[in-house]
Amino acid sequence: MSAVPDGLVAALTGLAGRRPLLVASDYDGVLAPLADEPSAATASPGVAEALARVAAADGVTVALVSGRGVDDLRRVSRFDGPYRWVGSHGAEYGGPLAGELAGRRDALAETLAPLVAAVPGARLEVKPASVAVHVRQVTDPVAATALLADARAAVDPSLTIKPGKAVLEVAVTDADKGSAVRRLREDLGAAAALYLGDDVTDEDVFRTLGPADVGIKVGEGETAAGHRVTDPEAVLAVLRLLGDLLA
Numbered sequence: 001m002s003a004v005p006d007g008l009v010a011a012l013t014g015l016a017g018r019r020p021l022l023v024a025s026d027y028d029g030v031l032a033p034l035a036d037e038p039s040a041a042t043a044s045p046g047v048a049e050a051l052a053r054v055a056a057a058d059g060v061t062v063a064l065v066s067g068r069g070v071d072d073l074r075r076v077s078r079f080d081g082p083y084r085w086v087g088s089h090g091a092e093y094g095g096p097l098a099g100e101l102a103g104r105r106d107a108l109a110e111t112l113a114p115l116v117a118a119v120p121g122a123r124l125e126v127k128p129a130s131v132a133v134h135v136r137q138v139t140d141p142v143a144a145t146a147l148l149a150d151a152r153a154a155v156d157p158s159l160t161i162k163p164g165k166a167v168l169e170v171a172v173t174d175a176d177k178g179s180a181v182r183r184l185r186e187d188l189g190a191a192a193a194l195y196l197g198d199d200v201t202d203e204d205v206f207r208t209l210g211p212a213d214v215g216i217k218v219g220e221g222e223t224a225a226g227h228r229v230t231d232p233e234a235v236l237a238v239l240r241l242l243g244d245l246l247a
Contacts, residue, residue, distance in 0.1 A: 004237050008227045011214045012238070016245035018192035018212065019059035022185050023242070024086075024205070025235075026177075027066045027077060029198035030218050033232050034165070036137050038068070038125065043077055044232045050239035052081050057246035061188055065090070065177050067162070067169060067201060069128040089162060089201060090180025091129040091173045101129060104172040108159070112151055112170075119147045130162070130171035164199045178204030194242070196235060197225075 004012070015021065028034055028041050031051070035041040055062040063084035066073045070087035086093055108131045109124065116124040121138040124131065133151045135144035148168045152161060160171040177197075185193050191212070195205045198218035206215040206224040215225035218235055229235060 004234070004241050005227070005229070008214075008216065008229070008238070009241065011227060012194075012242055012245055015192055015194055015212075015214050016242065020188050020190050021057075021060045022063065022181075022188055022190040022193040023054055023060060024063040024065050024181055024184070024193065025196040026198060026202050027064055027068065027073060029165070030196050030232060030235055031064075031077070034136075038072075038134075039076060041076055043079070044236055046236050047232075047239065048077075048079055050236060050243055051079065051083075053243040054239060054246060055081050055083060057243075060246060061190070063181075063184055065181060065195075065197075065205070067127070067130075067132075067164070067199075070096070072127075084184060086177075086180045086184065088127055088129040088173075089169075089171060089175055090177050090183075091171065091175035093175075093180055093183065096128065101172050105129065105131060108155060108170055108172065111154055115147060115150050115154060119143050122147055127169075129173050129175070130160075130169050132167050132169040134167050136166040162201050164201060169201075176204040177201055178208045181205045182208050195225075196238070 025031055031047050032041045032043045063086060065086045067089050068087055070085045070092045073087055109126050112131055113124055116122045116133055119138055123134040135147055138144040151168050155170050160174050162169040194214045196216045203224055209215045217223035217225035217228045
């Protein structure tokens with residue numbers, strides 16, 4: 001089991017006494033290792049139990065915040081608890097999207113489909129509020145980079161572009177994880193928040209956090225988070241420590 005850095009132990013110790021407390025996390029790359037096929041991104045062993053223990057603490061709300069649609073997130077994670085579910089980078093907040101966005105999303109998918117089909121290993125994913133071009137399984141790095149650039153150039157620039165790890169996501173709303181977490185903590189009246197994330201889109205959350213909050217970047221890369229751990233195994237150590245502190 002990975003050790004939790006000393007500075008993060010101190011931050012979590014201080015956080016554990018704050019109420020109401022929001023504990024929020026991305027899923028892919030954080031609670032589950034990244035997978036070439038999104039449907040195979042199962043939660044790391046022990047994470048479901050650790051998360052449930054945190055959620056059981058008095059005055060603590062656990063939220064799952066993902067680029068996935070909420071239905072997909074529930075199905076893949078198999079988490080079953082008193083969680084708040086925020087999907088589609090915040091566009092799905094407390095319920096599914098309004099139907100009028102579907103036409104814009106489908107037109108976007110039609111634009112990108114021929115580009116993706118021309119590159120072996122690339123995959124097009126249609127989500128409730130966005131379309132994503134995945135190149136994780138493209139063996140030619142030059143072709144992968146070119147496809148992401150071509151996809152970006154092909155879409156309406158007024159749409160919301162969300163680059164990530166080996167993916168370019170184009171959303172038909174301007175929702176982002178940062179505004180969703182800000183809204184959630186306001187709804188809860190949270191005195192403090194913890195957020196775990198690994199991708200570019202999670203930086204929108206890290207930039208909203210204040211001095212009483214704890215942001216944890218998972219993996220490498222520039223970040224606005226105050227703390228960093230290496231991988232999902234280290235995330236499990238963080239959740240278990242937080243569960244101990246809350247108990």
